[in-house]
Amino acid sequence: MSQQSPIHPATPDGRYFVVRGRLWRLANPxxxxxxxxxxxxxxxxxxxxxxxxxxxxxxxxxxxxxxxxxxxxxxxxERGPVWWTDGAPDYNRHMARNTPYADWFAALD
Structure with missing residues (x-):
């Protein structure tokens, strides 16, 4: 099941969706x-x-x-400990442009 909507794109790794430039953590797939x-x-x-x-x-x-x-x-x-296991930090509520997702986000325009 895809958790991405055309209005709120999901990051390529499926960890976040973006609203007004801010990352919000998706539910554990x-x-x-x-x-x-x-x-x-x-x-x-x-x-x-x-x-x-x-x-x-x-x-x-x-x-x-x-x-x-x-x-x-x-x-x-969507809150609390992250559900992924690769040790990547949590960027929930961060502006996408200030995270490792910046290039991906910029390419959406």
Whole structure:
């Protein structure tokens, strides 16, 4: 399954996608599809809970919902320890132009 969209290109190694020049870590591609789908469902439910808590002005519920988002993202491999094993550093949230992906990113234009 490809995690790349035409709007947000993925790096050639499949570790990140790019939004407005910033790298964001992709989910671990080694996750079983059923597990991944369940975690994505959990993530979307948590994001909806954040939205609802904000609408209701419930600071405590919003804090809990943000924690649930973080848990789901960590289980997906989008946060926390990297899921690759070659020792490469994590460039999550870095500007692509300031990373080893700079030439690849520049060639996208």
């Amino acid at each position: 080694a996750l079983d599809e059923d597990v991944r789908a369940s975690l994505v469902s959990d993530l979307m439910q948590a994001r909806r809970a954040v939205r609802d808590a904000r609408i209701n002005g419930d600071v405590s519920a919003e804090r809990e919902a943000h924690a649930a988002v973080d848990i789901a993202k960590r289980r997906l491999g």
